Amino acid sequence: MLIEENASLRRLNTFGIDATARYFARFETAQQLEEILSTQKTSYPLPLTSTLILGGGSNILFTKNFNGLLLKNEITGIVNVGEDNEYVYLRVGGGVNWHQFVLYCIDKGLAGVENLSLIPGCCGASPIQNIGAYGVEIKDLFHELEAFHLEEKTILRFNTNDCAFGYRESVFKNKFKGQFAILSVTYKLRKQPVFHTSYGAIQQELEKAGVTELSIKAISDAVIRIRQSKLPDPAVVGNAGSFFKNPTVSGEKFPELKSKYPNIPGYPQPDGTTKLAAGWLIEQCGWKGFREGDAGVHPLQALVLVNYGNAQGEQIFQLSSRILQSVQEKFGVELEREVNLV
Numbered sequence: 648m649l650i651e652e653n654a655s656l657r658r659l660n661t662f663g664i665d666a667t668a669r670y671f672a673r674f675e676t677a678q679q680l681e682e683i684l685s686t687q688k689t690s691y692p693l694p695l696t697s698t699l700i701l702g703g704g705s706n707i708l709f710t711k712n713f714n715g716l717l718l719k720n721e722i723t724g725i726v727n728v729g730e731d732n733e734y735v736y737l738r739v740g741g742g743v744n745w746h747q748f749v750l751y752c753i754d755k756g757l758a759g760v761e762n763l764s765l766i767p768g769c770c771g772a773s774p775i776q777n778i779g780a781y782g783v784e785i786k787d788l789f790h791e792l793e794a795f796h797l798e799e800k801t802i803l804r805f806n807t808n809d810c811a812f813g814y815r816e817s818v819f820k821n822k823f824k825g826q827f828a829i830l831s832v833t834y835k836l837r838k839q840p841v842f843h844t845s846y847g848a849i850q851q852e853l854e855k856a857g858v859t860e861l862s863i864k865a866i867s868d869a870v871i872r873i874r875q876s877k878l879p880d881p882a883v884v885g886n887a888g889s890f891f892k893n894p895t896v897s898g899e900k901f902p903e904l905k906s907k908y909p910n911i912p913g914y915p916q917p918d919g920t921t922k923l924a925a926g927w928l929i930e931q932c933g934w935k936g937f938r939e940g941d942a943g944v945h946p947l948q949a950l951v952l953v954n955y956g957n958a959q960g961e962q963i964f965q966l967s968s969r970i971l972q973s974v975q976e977k978f979g980v981e982l983e984r985e986v987n988l989v
């Protein structure tokens with residue numbers, strides 16, 4: 648197993664941050680992962696807390712060089728592990744590219760993932776923040792996952808309840824943060840589609856494309872077009888998608904804000920709170936299109952922080968702190984970062 652020292656991470660994170668990892672290795676099986684961790688015990692006296700699993704690097708900001716062992720999950724494979732009347736169950740290696748998996752499902756006529764087209768990253772990371780877009784979240788098609796406990800070196804299974812999914816949340820971002828490597832995820836795909844077209848501009852996009860007969864392919868294509876028109880392509884300009892989560896405010900706070908800012912978007916939640924659009928709040932604070940050096944706020948989507956080339960992770964982080972502070976001062980609303988900071 649090749650363990651690189653002081654490996655460059657520039658091509659391994661979509662922000663394009665030029666950081667390094669003290670040690671870096673790739674694993675294609677659970678056994679290889681175990682071997683690397685055993686080598687680490689004898690040859691590299693790092694504390695286990697400094698082991699980090701990497702997928703596609705599309706939701707991570709390296710604020711400094713990583714002084715630990717970074718392990719890239721490259722477990723491949725999509726296996727049909729069973730079916731019932733409603734679903735086909737596919738077990739997918741943690742290193743499989745998410746969008747390739749979406750395309751695979753669409754090709755096989757399996758439904759449920761189409762609204763989640765073109766989200767960057769790997770399947771192994773999909774449960775970590777319960778990826779979501781256009782009215783669907785991974786929890787809606789999640790069946791179970793297998794995860795390797797980095798310290799105990801055992802493999803555990805997690806079902807939906809065990810994962811404690813929330814909006815951009817799971818047990819792996821909280822209680823079990825940094826403790827597991829997700830080896831595979833089993834998704835349940837519908838044999839008969841249930842279309843979700845009410846969210847955002849999907850319906851409008853379908854009409855524009857002249858779609859008369861709804862299909863999972865038509866929805867996927869519509870979502871892809873919307874995303875391409877709104878979000879910067881990391882291959883062109885470094886970014887990690889939404890930098891912050893959309894915040895929620897109490898049932899009392901929202902009317903207050905609405906009377907002061909009549910155009911403020913608000914989405915009522917089942918628990919009585921209202922979700923706000925962080926992009927709108929940030930734009931109102933004047934940040935949209937802001938640039939200082941190579942760190943900036945995207946000119947078309949204020950929720951996306953960008954690296955125009957040679958920004959350092961720390962610069963992006965400092966910018967995010969200034970944005971947090973100004974949103975707090977203007978609206979009395981606290982933003983929370985979505986991106987994982989290292």
Ligand code: FAD
Binds near residue numbers: 702772
């Ligand atoms: P990484 O960035 O590599 O890792 C993210 C975190 O998960 C890190 O803490 C890492 O340690 C951990 N991790 C990764 N893999 C494993 C594993 N196998 N086991 C244990 N821990 C692991 N997200 C959405 O939810 N919805 C969107 O619409 C969306 N749009 C995006 C658009 C763009 C342009 C970009 C750049 C990002 C977007 N994202 C979106 C964020 C990102 O794509 C997702 O969070 C994705 O799941 C990250 O996957 P990854 O493999 O790149 O994870």
Ligand code: EPU
Binds near residue numbers: 781877928949
């Ligand atoms: N808006 C502005 N100014 C901006 C950006 C947005 O006023 O600069 C307003 C829009 O006009 C709209 C509202 O904010 O009224 C919501 O914007 P949009 O539909 O673009 O979605 P978002 O809330 O910015 C969320 C997710 C995305 C996901 C899309 C589609 C979060 C943090 N972000 O973005 O996820 O793809 O909805 O479902 O929930 C990600 O997590 O990385 C991500 C890209």
